[in-house]
Amino acid sequence: GEDVEQSLFLSVREGDSSVINCTYTDSSSTYLYWYKQEPGAGLQLLTYIFSNMDMKQDQRLTVLLNKKDKHLSLRIADTQTGDSAIYFCAESRSGYSTLTFGKGTMLLVSP
Amino acid sequence: EPEVTQTPSHQVTQMGQEVILRCVPISNHLYFYWYRQILGQKVEFLVSFYNNEISEKSEIFDDQFSVERPDGSNFTLKIRSTKLEDSAMYFCASRTETYGYTFGSGTRLTVV
Numbered sequence: 001g002e003d004v005e006q007s008l009f010l011s012v013r014e015g016d017s018s019v020i021n022c023t024y025t026d027s028s029s030t031y032l033y034w035y036k037q038e039p040g041a042g043l044q045l046l047t048y049i050f051s052n053m054d055m056k057q058d059q060r061l062t063v064l065l066n067k068k069d070k071h072l073s074l075r076i077a078d079t080q081t082g083d084s085a086i087y088f089c090a091e092s093r094s095g096y097s098t099l100t101f102g103k104g105t106m107l108l109v110s111p
Numbered sequence: 112e113p114e115v116t117q118t119p120s121h122q123v124t125q126m127g128q129e130v131i132l133r134c135v136p137i138s139n140h141l142y143f144y145w146y147r148q149i150l151g152q153k154v155e156f157l158v159s160f161y162n163n164e165i166s167e168k169s170e171i172f173d174d175q176f177s178v179e180r181p182d183g184s185n186f187t188l189k190i191r192s193t194k195l196e197d198s199a200m201y202f203c204a205s206r207t208e209t210y211g212y213t214f215g216s217g218t219r220l221t222v223v
Contacts (some may be wrong), residue, residue, distance in 0.1 A: 041201060042115070042216035043154070088154065096142065098167060099212065101154035
């Protein structure tokens with residue numbers, strides 16, 4: 001079945017860039033997502049990319065997709081302490097099919 | 112901004128008891144979902160619901176689970192006889208015809 005893998009933990013200093021990586025196995029994945037979960041909060045959609053794109057930029061966030069290697073990354077520029085959260089990579093075959101999530105990467109930003 | 116609301120935020124129940132987790136999806140959304148996350152594990156799909164019936168369910172969603180949209184605004188997940196391994200964070204989500212789930216903040220279920 002489909003699988004999504006992420007590293008579990010990343011620690012950066014405030015002002016640095018953070019890069020969170022994700023790999024997936026389903027070659028039929030069409031939509032790839034990044035969700036953010038702050039303590040006690042729900043899953044907040046940060047950004048998404050279609051499989052026919054290789055990059056998407058949205059303010060401080062840059063998503064890179066290497067479809068050949070099934071590798072997705074999320075870069076956060078000028079990381080702030082408020083970016084500390086768990087970041088989930090997810091994929092789906094269509095915009096309305098079920099999501100397959102990774103375990104999440106805990107990002108810790110220190111001052 | 113419209114939200115998906117889940118209650119309670121934390122529920123403790125004894126093994127074998129029935130529990131109902133409640134969700135109020137966004138009012139113009141048509142598709143409803145339950146996902147869960149066991150501590151330290153991945154967020155897993157449980158069930159999707161559209162047009163007053165289950166459209167898809169995972170193998171986790173066995174006969175102990177049921178969903179209902181009793182009154183046009185609430186969307187509930189019932190676990191008939193809870194087991195220790197049902198302890199997890201349960202997330203409700205809804206969406207319109209197009210992509211873009213909106214998730215609730217979750218209910219943490221602890222079975223003791």
